[in-house]
Amino acid sequence: MVPFGGWEMPIAYPTGTVAEHQACREACVIFDVSHLGTVRIEGPDAFDRLQRTLTNDLRKVGAGRAQYTHLLDATDASVLDDIIVWWIDDQVFDVMPNASNTDRVIAALGGVDTTAQRAVLAVQGPTSRRVVSSVSREAAEVGRFKVARTKILGVDCVVAGTGYTGEDGLEIAVPVAGAQVLWDALVEAGALAAGLGARDTLRLEAGLPLHGHELGAGITSLQANLEWVVGWSKETFLGREALLAEKERGVARLLMGIATEGRRPPREGSNVGQGGRSVGVVTSGNFSPVLGHGIALAFLEPNISVGESVDVDVRGSLLAGRVVDLPFVKRR
Secondary structure: OEEEOOEEEOOOOOOOHHHHHHHHHHOOEEEEOOOOOOEEEEOOOHHHHHHHHOOOOHHHOOOOEEEEEEEEOOOOOEEEEEEEEEEEEOOEEEEEOOOOOHHHHHHHHOOEEOHHHEEEEEEEOOOHHHHHHOOOHHHHOOOOOEEEEEEEOOEEEEEEOOOOOOOOEEEEEEEHHHHHHHHHHHHHOOOEEOOHHHHHHHHHHOOOOOEOOOEEOOEEOOOOOOHHHOOOOOOOOOOHHHHHHHHHHOOOOEEEEEEEOOOOOOOOOOEEEEOOEEEEEEEEEEEOOOOOOEEEEEEEOOOOOOOOEEEEEEOOEEEEEEEEOOOOOOOO
16 A cells, blocks of 8 residues: 555555556456545536636537546646546536646636545456446446446446546446445456556556656646647637647657567656657656566657657666557557
C-alpha cells in the first residue's frame, strides 16, 4: 500500500503486477479507482457551465454519453486536469477529475463533491462484459463511452463504458455501502484484483497520458498531442486565447512514443538524444509485458518523426530506441 493523491492504494495484489497486467490483456481484472473524484453538476445551467469552461465540445455527444476533456489554466493553457464527463441525463453530469484535483475542478465549475458517497470499480479486459453480466445484464450492455443508471444486486449504480487500460471495460459508481458486496461478486465471477502497478503499465502500453507526467503545469493539450479534445468551434472555454496563440506560433515540443531495445526500461526524466544532441525528455517509461521490451512517452522536438532512431540515457547507459506510433499496444 502506498499514498496516492491523499489515498492509500495497492501497488499490487499477491498475484503481482505482471500477472495482473496480462490478465487485463487476456481476460478480466478489477481496479478500485475510488480515488478518482466525482463532482455532480446539475440544473438548467449545467450544460452551459461545462461548455464554457472545459475544452471539448459537449455538442458532439449527448445525454447518456461520456466525453474526455481538459480543464486549462486561463493564462498559459496548462492542463490543470484531464477529466471524463459522464452525462447522465439532460441536466445531470458527473465530472470525474484526477485524485488530487477535485478542489480545483469545483473552483472552476462549482457543483457538489460526491466522492465520499460512492466507490468506483473499473472492470477491464476482453472478458469484462461477460464477468459483469453475471451480476447485471443491463450493466454489461452499456456501450463504449455510454453512460446509464441501473440497479446492480439491488443497488442503484451509474455505469460507464470507460476505462484507462486500452481494453474494453466498464466503470461502475456504486454507493459505498454496496461496494464490498459488488467487488466480491465480480471477483467470484472471474475478475482478478489489480493494483496501481498494472494500471500504470497498461495505460502506458495504451499511450494514455497521466496527469503530473504527460499533463500538468507548463504542458498544454497541443504539446500532449491531444488537440482532438479541443472544441475550436466553441466561442469560448477557459484558456482558449492562450491555446490558440500557441497553435498559431507552433508548439516547441510534442509528446511521442519511443520503443527501446532490450528489457531495461527507460525512466521518467531520462534524456532523449539524437546525433549527439538532446532532443527531448522521457515523461513515463517502463517495461512492456506484452511487447517484451522498454517503452516510453517523451516530449520531443516537433520536427522528430515516427521511425527515427534516438537514444535514451538511463543513468549513463544509452538505450537504443525508435520513435513509434501510439498506442504501443493496440486494443484487440
